[in-house]
Amino acid sequence: MTSSTREKEPGLVEQVDHLVRQARLAAAVFTQYSQEQVDNIVKAMALAAIDASPRLAMVACEETRMGVLEDKVLKNLVASEFLYKQIRDKRTVGVIKEFPEDNMMEIAEPIGVILALAPVTNPTSTVIFKSLCAAKTRNSIIFSPHLMAANSSNMAASILYEAALAAGAPKGFITWVEKSARLRRETELMMVHPEVDLIFATGGTQMVKAAYSSGKPALGVGPGNTPVYIHKSASVLSAVMDIIISKTFDNGTECPSEQTLIIDSEVYDEAMAEFQRLGCYLCSADEVNKVADVAIDPKTGSMNYRLVGQSAAAVAEEAGLSVEPATKILLCPLEGDLRYHKLAKEKLMPVMGIVKVDSIEEGINRALDVNYCGGTGHTSGIFATDDKAIERFATNINAGRIIVNCPTSLGGFGGFYNNLDTTFSFGCGTGGGNITTDNVGIKNLINYKRVPRRRNFTLTFQTTKNIYINPGSIEHLRSVKTKSAVVVTSRSAASRGHLSLVLERLPADCNVDVFSQIGVEPDWETIKEGIATMRHSKPDTIIALGGGSVMDAAKIMRLFYDWPDLDLKDISANFLDFRHRLNVFPKDVKTQLVAIPTTSGTGSEVTPFAVYKDNTTKHKVSLVDESLLPAVAILDANLTRSLPPRITADTAVDALTHALEALVSILSTDYTDGLALEAIRLIFEALPAAVADGGNVLWRHKLHNAACLAGMAIGNASVGVNHALAHSLGAAFDVPHGRANGVFLLTTIAYNAGIPTKFIPHSTYPLFVADKKYARAAQFLDLVEDESAGLAHKSVPGLVLALRRAVYDLLRQVDQPLSIEELGIGQDEFHSRLPALVESAYNDMSMRTNPRLPILVEVGELFLHSYQTRQRP
Amino acid sequence: MKHTETVKIKVALLRGVDEVDRLLAAGSGNLELDFTEVNFISVEGLEWLEELQLRAQSQGATVTFINLQPEQYKVFKVAHIDSLLKACGAPMRSGPSC
Ligand SMILES: [Fe+2]
Numbered sequence: 001m002t003s004s005t006r007e008k009e010p011g012l013v014e015q016v017d018h019l020v021r022q023a024r025l026a027a028a029v030f031t032q033y034s035q036e037q038v039d040n041i042v043k044a045m046a047l048a049a050i051d052a053s054p055r056l057a058m059v060a061c062e063e064t065r066m067g068v069l070e071d072k073v074l075k076n077l078v079a080s081e082f083l084y085k086q087i088r089d090k091r092t093v094g095v096i097k098e099f100p101e102d103n104m105m106e107i108a109e110p111i112g113v114i115l116a117l118a119p120v121t122n123p124t125s126t127v128i129f130k131s132l133c134a135a136k137t138r139n140s141i142i143f144s145p146h147l148m149a150a151n152s153s154n155m156a157a158s159i160l161y162e163a164a165l166a167a168g169a170p171k172g173f174i175t176w177v178e179k180s181a182r183l184r185r186e187t188e189l190m191m192v193h194p195e196v197d198l199i200f201a202t203g204g205t206q207m208v209k210a211a212y213s214s215g216k217p218a219l220g221v222g223p224g225n226t227p228v229y230i231h232k233s234a235s236v237l238s239a240v241m242d243i244i245i246s247k248t249f250d251n252g253t254e255c256p257s258e259q260t261l262i263i264d265s266e267v268y269d270e271a272m273a274e275f276q277r278l279g280c281y282l283c284s285a286d287e288v289n290k291v292a293d294v295a296i297d298p299k300t301g302s303m304n305y306r307l308v309g310q311s312a313a314a315v316a317e318e319a320g321l322s323v324e325p326a327t328k329i330l331l332c333p334l335e336g337d338l339r340y341h342k343l344a345k346e347k348l349m350p351v352m353g354i355v356k357v358d359s360i361e362e363g364i365n366r367a368l369d370v371n372y373c374g375g376t377g378h379t380s381g382i383f384a385t386d387d388k389a390i391e392r393f394a395t396n397i398n399a400g401r402i403i404v405n406c407p408t409s410l411g412g413f414g415g416f417y418n419n420l421d422t423t424f425s426f427g428c429g430t431g432g433g434n435i436t437t438d439n440v441g442i443k444n445l446i447n448y449k450r451v452p453r454r455r456n457f458t459l460t461f462q463t464t465k466n467i468y469i470n471p472g473s474i475e476h477l478r479s480v481k482t483k484s485a486v487v488v489t490s491r492s493a494a495s496r497g498h499l500s501l502v503l504e505r506l507p508a509d510c511n512v513d514v515f516s517q518i519g520v521e522p523d524w525e526t527i528k529e530g531i532a533t534m535r536h537s538k539p540d541t542i543i544a545l546g547g548g549s550v551m552d553a554a555k556i557m558r559l560f561y562d563w564p565d566l567d568l569k570d571i572s573a574n575f576l577d578f579r580h581r582l583n584v585f586p587k588d589v590k591t592q593l594v595a596i597p598t599t600s601g602t603g604s605e606v607t608p609f610a611v612y613k614d615n616t617t618k619h620k621v622s623l624v625d626e627s628l629l630p631a632v633a634i635l636d637a638n639l640t641r642s643l644p645p646r647i648t649a650d651t652a653v654d655a656l657t658h659a660l661e662a663l664v665s666i667l668s669t670d671y672t673d674g675l676a677l678e679a680i681r682l683i684f685e686a687l688p689a690a691v692a693d694g695g696n697v698l699w700r701h702k703l704h705n706a707a708c709l710a711g712m713a714i715g716n717a718s719v720g721v722n723h724a725l726a727h728s729l730g731a732a733f734d735v736p737h738g739r740a741n742g743v744f745l746l747t748t749i750a751y752n753a754g755i756p757t758k759f760i761p762h763s764t765y766p767l768f769v770a771d772k773k774y775a776r777a778a779q780f781l782d783l784v785e786d787e788s789a790g791l792a793h794k795s796v797p798g799l800v801l802a803l804r805r806a807v808y809d810l811l812r813q814v815d816q817p818l819s820i821e822e823l824g825i826g827q828d829e830f831h832s833r834l835p836a837l838v839e840s841a842y843n844d845m846s847m848r849t850n851p852r853l854p855i856l857v858e859v860g861e862l863f864l865h866s867y868q869t870r871q872r873p
Numbered sequence: 874m875k876h877t878e879t880v881k882i883k884v885a886l887l888r889g890v891d892e893v894d895r896l897l898a899a900g901s902g903n904l905e906l907d908f909t910e911v912n913f914i915s916v917e918g919l920e921w922l923e924e925l926q927l928r929a930q931s932q933g934a935t936v937t938f939i940n941l942q943p944e945q946y947k948v949f950k951v952a953h954i955d956s957l958l959k960a961c962g963a964p965m966r967s968g969p970s971c
Pocket of ligand 1: 602658723737
């Protein structure tokens, strides 16, 4: 296109290139200016504009033969004085905003070169407005005026430029296209010029369309057609005066000005009488047709541009009506279906449609008719004192500005009658084919650079408040304050004699009920039965007596007993991050929960976790929340003395896995690390003895405490990949949880100690240290790395190997399986179910706190590596 | 191989620097402009630098720019003037370069 233009219109391309290059250099130099320098320039420009306002108005009136001199002066002052006051103290250079709570700041980057269009209706005020906005935001601006107003627009540009230059602005930051027959062509070329960054269009629909189709970012404005509703609750007389002020302003050239009034019948006569008393002319049906014939161009069906900004008398004369020369507005009652009426459109002249309605519904519907007749997204108005009416109107009308109890033209400018941003460019949103509904201004001429600093979430440590920790501590039950208690337990608790131990120690005057229906995997039906028991006996205390399943079930029962209206769906959604989860739990619980573990494994007595089985999906559902934490835990190791060696080892391996996983978890802290390390040490020390001599309460005691310490660690740091694999395997082959954990340990320690294929993204896990954490555990256990492996003394890999060997030796010693094959699962069956195993493990929430992000293929490998019978590493 | 003379440009480059013009006119060799101290370049300064490149080219000499502060290097970037970016060591391209 350019080369052919070069040949056909010599000098045109060069002229355009020259203008754009000036603007480009100025934009580059402007990037170096400080806020103070910019503010001085803007002030000088505003002063010059205020000073030149009358002169510029006069020139505009003469050149365009449109509008009203006094009103054009006012517009120039709004664009200078009002705008200046609004933008004076705004930061537009460097750091413009800080968000301390979000650890973020915003820095301004200029747009660059702006091509600005100026309309014939506001040739000088628009230039003043856009020049001040450009200077304040350190942008260059090239004005392309309307051909019929080019001299006045360019005069405004030149006055502001000279003032800016004198105040130190970069040479050439304001430029303009001279009035000539080529003006339109030059504008078109600039719209697609590679060195123009943004088109700031205000003007005829055609120009705005051209701007948007240029392929460049554009701020445009859509056409308007402002409906104004006078609700019966309005103060009618002041509404009428406001409307006259607004519609006669500059002879109606303002696009937010009133186009059609919709008036409630209750106040219709009063309003019309006042309009006439103040000098408006009410047209008869015949006269309305005559006005419509001249105000609307029959060829285009839209307003007749020749009459834009002419006086009411001039329009009347054109229509063949005889009215007083001082007539303010021609009022045209619009009969019949509004949607078919010629005058229901935009007419930027003192001609206004009038519609009488019988209800608010009809009022809003007729306003919508006008609104959707070419004015969506632009402006509308309502006069009312009834807030409900205002809100209903505003909710339904599609307009960027819904002006309440003010003139819509002057109200639309902003800063005059209300606190809208001062503008001469009314964004119309998608209703008008625009990107914004803003009163466009400086905020739209900045590239906002957001600078978020890393956010460190608050870390916390929570656990059960009162923990009684030595053998014999069951005696504490005697001092528990309760008048009514429900003991939640399993059938085996009765047979092991635990239930009577508890019942004997509860206060004599306490009413006690027992719910002993908890099986291996409590389901929702069982939990509901327990809640029903509680509703019946109304306990103030719930005592959970048993292993993990019993404690988990009691936690859920207590929650729903306290909060009967709670919806399980609202608290059981899966989540990536605890702090972002969608689940909403109650803030507090009032019924006291006392947990008495009879195994040394899950640590559920101190965790905010509870798991139940969903009978319809057959999946386990995990609940996590502080409100699940018991208030009291009683760790009396005497209750574990009767545990058979098999279960002792199974549950202890679960506890060991908890400690090892919490140690390397991405949520681990100094607090959980201490607990995890000591838990590991105690298990290594006590487990073989407890398995060999189950009746020895000392080793039982150590193991019981180890499980509880590990519980506190996972209660805050959670678990990892090993649990994900174990959950999946356990569910598929019905393997006890602890035993399922044991078969993966040697594999997952090696895996987590390796360099991750994918690191896990988490703001509070800034450094991958899993291997060093395992090494620390080995040192804490006083393990000596084997020189035979060829690893350097005290090296991390050597210590990790030592830890894996120690785990191998411990599990072998207590006869725990160390691989899937050792569980007795056949190779064929394992392989046939492997895809399902992988999928289930991959989707397990435990994965999300693992220090290494396991990719899908790795999950498969972890299963495969864990299959064959293990040899000592 | 022509010899290269280095000239330190003063704090604000508001217009052409006579010393540089003289050295180039003398045709004694290539020039290297050191921008270490420069904290502002005006439109006139930019125009002079661009014109300097043209003059140097016609004489078969080079004028290179060194030690630009980021604030002024960014002015060149925003200005999109190839010859100035090239003087900072950028590869030559047709059209605006980045
Ligand atoms: Fe576990």
